[in-house]
Amino acid sequence: MSFIKKVFMRHKLLTAFVAVGVAILAIYGLNSRDEDDLAGESPAGPETASSNAHVERSEPERRVERIISGRESIMRTRAALVGEARSGNAFASYQIYQDLSRCRSLATKRDVLEEYASRNADSAAVEAIVGQIAEDERLCKGIGSESIGERKDWIIRAARQGNVEAQLLFFGVVTEEFDTPEKIVANVDEISRYKTEALRHLRSAARSGSETALFNLAMAYHDGTLAEKDLSLAYGYMLVVEKKGRVKSASHYLELWGRELGPEDLARARSISLQY
Structure with missing residues (x-):
């Protein structure tokens, strides 16, 4: 596979993961207001x-x-x-x-x-x-x-x-214009800046109680899409999703990802999950 095709495939994977959380909402009947009620706190945004x-x-x-x-x-x-x-x-x-x-x-x-x-x-x-x-x-x-x-x-x-819905959609919308391998390669720096900002928005939405943001953060850190891979962070965010009890697939991911982590990594992940 050529370099351009590899970059294009990676970009398509990255934009696709943004929609995963929205799909989770549709499948399990969630919405941001219900998430906030479940979290027991008002959203920051x-x-x-x-x-x-x-x-x-x-x-x-x-x-x-x-x-x-x-x-x-x-x-x-x-x-x-x-x-x-x-x-x-x-x-x-x-x-x-x-x-x-x-x-x-x-x-x-x-x-x-x-x-x-x-x-x-x-x-x-x-x-x-x-x-x-x-x-x-x-x-x-x-x-x-x-x-x-x-x-x-x-x-x-x-x-x-601070709008939570906008924060969830951010990366997919701002990068939709980069729809060919050539455009992606020509705009690597801009896409990188958008990744950094998208990660910041997901963290903000997660602090507001958004399960979609928590799920997307877990996937981003596991797959290395918006940031460098960090399996402990990925596991920690998915632990929070599982704790909320609204996404059945969370347990499956935890079982799979747990095999990749040692005792110290799992301890760090649990510490991260206690922040939410």
Whole structure:
């Protein structure tokens, strides 16, 4: 395998692991609000305006909810959200990222609809998809490619302001433009800086009680994706995931990884796990 192909494969593995935690949430029915309830503490950083209704909202989050409530278009709320974001409201920054992502995905949704409709006779399902696309088109009217190109800037801002969801998505979004071996090789230094920042964001999200962040940190240190391999750290983070009891695969990883560690390494890992 050539050097460029090896680098490309490593990068694809790295970006893929970012989605693992999100997949874990989908499989086991977790979400960030439930994680915080389980951890028994409030998150250090704010979360999105779309989180579970039973949790009391902070004032910055309520401001974002009031702005987007009943809106007829994303463009009409853009200035208000940008003002909130620039004043430090992480909910607003992440909402802008979500809005732009929604508009960016319109073309993909149309392609999916066409393929689905050609293969499926379920007219009700097709109508539901058509309705969702029509809603997105209405909301996204006036949002051009230049604005959509700012998605990366807003996920960076939201993550740095402490939004947990943005911190979890950070690496996958900021490196999605490096989608060929040539681009990866040409931007090694920039990708390295993003790795360092992504690791910092995952630690912040983990301190907020995010199981997804803890899981991703365990995988990152075991596989050496965002940082040098550290099996004790990997085991320690996975111990915390297992202790929370929401991800069944944690025990399996611990069993496998434990075979690679000596008594001193295991003791260090347990000490690390006690910090969470």
